[in-house]
Amino acid sequence: MLYAENGCASCHGPAGRGDGPVGQTLDPRPRDxxxxxAFKRGFDVEAIARTLATGILVPAAPARGATGAPSHHQQGMPKFDHLSEVERQSLALYVISLHDPARQGARQP
Ligand code: HEC
Structure with missing residues (x-):
C-alpha cells in the first residue's frame, strides 16, 4: 500500500522490476x-530505509552512452523524508519481499 501511495511503482514498476512508466525515461534506470x-547501498531493512530517507542524488554526470550527450533526465530518486521511520522500514521489507531468491542464486558467481 505504501509502495503504491508513494509512487514507487511509477519508477520501479508494479513488481519492482525497474520498468515503471517514469522509470523508463530515467538514466540511470531505477533499481530492479x-x-x-546491483544495490549500491546494501540490501537489508536498515540500508534501504536509509536510502529512502536520503534519496539518491545522481551527480550531473560525466557523459554517458554512445552520443556522449548527458541526459536531462538524470535525477536519481527523490527522498521520502516525510515518511516515518516505521513506514520506511515497511517499504524496505516490501522491497525485500519482491526479491525472488531463485534468481539471486542464478546470479551468484
Ligand atoms: C522518480 C523515480 C523514482 C521513484 C518515485 C522511486 N525511485 Fe527508487 N530509485 C530510482 C532510481 C533512478 C534508482 C537508482 C539510482 C542509481 O542507480 O544510482 C533507485 C534506486 C532505489 C533503490 C536501490 C538503492 C541502492 O542501494 O542501490 C531502492 C531500494 C529504491 N529505489 C526504493 C524505492 C522505494 C521504496 C520507492 C517508493 C517509496 C522509490 N524507490 C521511489 C528512482 C525512483
Missing part, C-alpha cells in the same frame, strides 16, 4: 529489485 547485486 530482483537484482540484488
Amino acid at each position: 529489485f530482483q537484482d540484488v547485486a
